[in-house]
Amino acid sequence: MPGLTGAMPDLPSHASPIYPPRPSSGRRVSEFDLNYDDSETPPPPTLLSPAFTPPSTPGANTPPIHKEARSIPVDTASQRPQKLLDTLPEVNCIVRARIPTVTGAEMFLHLYQNNVDDKEHLAIVFGPNIRSRSLDAPRPGETEKDRMIRGAYTGRLHPGRTSSRLDPVSQDKPATQLPTDQTIQSPPLVRIHSECYTGETVWSARCDCGEQLDEAARLMSLPKSQGGVIVYLRQEGRGIGLGEKLKAYNLQDLGNDTVEANLLLRHPADARSYGLATAMLLDLGFGGDAGIRLLTNNPDKVRAVEGPNREVIVRERVAMVPLAWKTGGREGIHSEEVESYLRTKIEKMAHMLQ
Numbered sequence: 028m029p030g031l032t033g034a035m036p037d038l039p040s041h042a043s044p045i046y047p048p049r050p051s052s053g054r055r056v057s058e059f060d061l062n063y064d065d066s067e068t069p070p071p072p073t074l075l076s077p078a079f080t081p082p083s084t085p086g087a088n089t090p091p092i093h094k095e096a097r098s099i100p101v102d103t104a105s106q107r108p109q110k111l112l113d114t115l116p117e118v119n120c121i122v123r124a125r126i127p128t129v130t131g132a133e134m135f136l137h138l139y140q141n142n143v144d145d146k147e148h149l150a151i152v153f154g155p156n157i158r159s160r161s162l163d164a165p166r167p168g169e170t171e172k173d174r175m176i177r178g179a180y181t182g183r184l185h186p187g188r189t190s191s192r193l194d195p196v197s198q199d200k201p202a203t204q205l206p207t208d209q210t211i212q213s214p215p216l217v218r219i220h221s222e223c224y225t226g227e228t229v230w231s232a233r234c235d236c237g238e239q240l241d242e243a244a245r246l247m248s249l250p251k252s253q254g255g256v257i258v259y260l261r262q263e264g265r266g267i268g269l270g271e272k273l274k275a276y277n278l279q280d281l282g283n284d285t286v287e288a289n290l291l292l293r294h295p296a297d298a299r300s301y302g303l304a305t306a307m308l309l310d311l312g313f314g315g316d317a318g319i320r321l322l323t324n325n326p327d328k329v330r331a332v333e334g335p336n337r338e339v340i341v342r343e344r345v346a347m348v349p350l351a352w353k354t355g356g357r358e359g360i361h362s363e364e365v366e367s368y369l370r371t372k373i374e375k376m377a378h379m380l381q
């Protein structure tokens with residue numbers, strides 16, 4: 028990835044001897060230069076995630092009010108997301124670790140840094156065949172132990188392991204390390220998920236974010252699944268930050284819906300951007316014709332995730348039907364608030380819930 032070498036001179040090139048880079052998307056190196064555009068217009072505002080969410084502890088504090096002005100793009104309700112970016116952000120996977128989960132499924136959590144904000148965006152990777160190019164690339168002077176500590180190993184770690192690459196002692200079957208034909212035939216499932224402290228951590232029934240995260244993980248860890256990736260972006264409250272989201276909740280209790288509440292606070296209905304997600308998907312090897320299957324009800328997200336030059340191709344959209352609807356009310360979230368939230372998503376944000 029030529030774009031990374033300029034911004035991060037201490038890092039090596041991203042060509043990996045084990046996982047060779049994908050064929051180039053055809054862009055020239057010069058196009059990664061911020062000064063490339065003759066018009067000298069600044070980067071589009073929604074390329075930059077609003078700086079509200081603390082980088083590592085969601086919801087731990089509310090940033091000061093004076094930061095608000097920097098984050099506000101114009102009304103994106105009528106904006107076509109694909110016009111916003113000329114080039115993708117540069118991303119670099121810093122560390123990866125195996126996480127066993129409470130459902131029994133295992134995933135690999137990948138932590139990314141990037142050149143547009145200082146947040147720690149994440150890729151939650153299910154299945155052993157999806158690898159980060161930037162993580163696997165060798166770094167100057169590092170030892171095998173260094174590589175294992177930052178997660179750039181194949182197979183499984185175990186006490187006494189000495190090599191990141193070869194693991195003769197491991198019990199892993201070869202099939203868990205090498206892509207199979209099946210993997211190539213069926214595009215992997217991808218979900219782009221925006222952080223929601225209230226819905227994921229403190230049991231809020233105002234939205235269905237927690238449920239959607241659970242459902243995406245479930246689908247990606249089914250026995251027949253080819254795995255998949257949840258790109259977890261730190262853009263709380265549709266990008267406006269937790270403090271502003273809580274104000275919006277108060278406005279909702281005063282009778283406004285979620286879109287009106289954001290507009291009353293002078294935020295766009297949806298301030299999120301997805302260039303980081305596209306760049307992370309490319310790093311995870313999802314460029315090229317095979318494409319992905321995108322789990323979403325949001326039609327705007329499909330095109331936005333593909334990137335400015337369709338660097339990632341969405342082959343299928345997979346709907347996320349709320350559990351309460353799917354099960355006739357036996358499971359899922361029950362609250363007046365979530366009903367109204369879903370209604371607004373459908374009526375005002377053109378979500379397609381099937």
Ligand SMILES: [Zn+2]
Nearest residue numbers: 223226234236
């Ligand atoms: Zn939520």
